[in-house]
Amino acid sequence: MITTSGLTKVYRSRGREVTALDGVDLHVREGEVFGVIGQSGAGKSSLIRCVNLLERPTSGTVTVAGRDLTALTGRGPRAGKELRQARSRIGMVFQHFNLLSSRTVQDNVELPLEILGRSGKERSCRALELLDLVGLADKAGAYPAQLSGGQKQRVGIARALAGDPKVLLSDEATSALDPETTRSILQLLRDLNRQLGLTVLLITHEMDVVKSVCDSAALMEKGRIVESGTVSELLATPGSELAAALFPVSGDASGDDRTVVDVTFHGEAATQTVVSQLSRTYNIDISILGAAMDTVGGRQVGRMRIELPGPYEENVVPIGFLREQGLQIDVLGPEPALVQGGAK
Amino acid sequence: MTWTDWPAMQPLLSEACWDTLYMVGWSTLIAVVGGLPLGVLLVLTDRGGLLQSVVANKVIGQVVNVARSMPFIILMVALMSFTRTVTGTTIGREAAIVPLAIGAIPFFARLVETAVREVDGGLVEAVQAMGGNTWTVVRKVLVPEALPSLISSATTTVVALIGYSAMAGTVGAGGLGDIAIRYGYQRFETQLMWITVGILAVVISLIQFAGDYAARALHRRGGGSGAAPRLRLLRDRTLAAETATAGTVAAETATAGTVADETAADVSKVA
Ligand SMILES: Nc1ncnc2c1ncn2[C@@H]1O[C@H](COP(=O)(O)OP(=O)(O)OP(=O)(O)O)[C@@H](O)[C@H]1O
């Protein structure tokens, strides 16, 4: 649905050059919620602003819904008619809501429809319908200043949906909100994604956001995408930084001569009592150093850090047993990769 | 003249009142119609603006600066032949409207520029993301969002124009300022002069009050998007209070206020 290839953005200001995007290849599939995460200054905002060409890429192409937007730009800095039309099919939600304080909630939602040239009656019907969808039907006549942050963002979302977009872009839409409100806004985005088949590209710096709503995610660093894939793919990738950040488990070995293993459960396996089985079968004492269980991308995933007595060499068989159960095993510490491969 | 001459004074004063209102009304209208687009253009053509154009920005800015730096009385003389082409005469209140309006256009334009610059860039971006063009941005965002400040700017312009219109009296345009000069200064009829000053003070206070009220009402509806406009209103309010209590000082204070506004606009230009 959204594809960028070789996307580069270089900002030039007063002779200095900042490379915000350095050859970004991103692929967002239709109907998925895609999260981009990364440190401040990694280029996340630059990326999302390049998707609807609010920021003109220095090089590379952006394709949204099969249309090459970079080909629609005129020569001057102003957006031509075709690009503006394409933009009206891409909704955008902002961190600071960006609602017009001079307009009521309903009039704010009607604004994109005014730009599209819809009639007054059609506009108000659609606006009220959307306000109902985001749960603010009773606030149609209020001014943005009279709303809470979460309510403002709901209006922002309703406004972004007014033009019937297939794609929704969201740059840190929940960063200005408290955790409770964040959850409800994310839930709303998720529902809209399911109900309307909306493709959502969202930028965030909170791992929780990715965990609770994203199907896929990408990690950005210094203008590049260093990891990307569906959340389950990422979790199944040994050594994935994103996976470790999404699902942190902590706990240190209680002494030398111990083997520490991270066990990741997916779906069904999570309900099995693997650890007690392991303990019974091999008659070893297993201590649990840390564990977490969560729903990631709609699937139940658990991670557990366990400690087996003895060095790795003595534990090859029990670890092999765990692998046989369909669990993902990451052995921590000085285990050579070769040994890990041979243990299978 | 004394108080017993009221029947003689009254028609003189009411005619002068109408002359002032006529001149100020029309020149304000022209100043708003001309200054609003100019001020908006100053923002749009500036670096990073939607219609970025260094040349256009420099040219408009320079024209505005020159017109702003011209003392009104000189502007009036300098514009005489132009006034004659437009109105067919160089005396009378119609003739006074031309230099008044031309003097007020750049004044108002700078105030508009400052007000429009205050509008959050995120709103412009939001409308662009919806597919809006520059005209949509101006119509749906810049002007409506800056409206409270624009009303304050218009109020300041009206008050300044009342001051200038007194000088217009020197080209036989009539008006309250003219009476104050002719009777008070040239004929030493101080009583009539004080009455005129009193009327001017009351008129200015009323205008300031109405402007503040409208701006504040709109601003409150918008919930107050920043501290700057509120501070500004606060200052204007103290100004209005002074005007109401001390009649003579009022006109001076008002002028001082506008001068302060002018400097503020210039400072922001430099920055
Ligand atoms: N308009 C601009 N002019 C010059 N440099 C810019 C501009 N916008 C962004 N940059 C630079 O580009 C780099 C990437 O910025 P960007 O806003 O995309 O980061 P980000 O990942 O969104 O960060 P954050 O999480 O803080 O929002 C930064 O180094 C920033 O300084």
Ligand SMILES: [Mg+2]
């Ligand atoms: Mg950002």
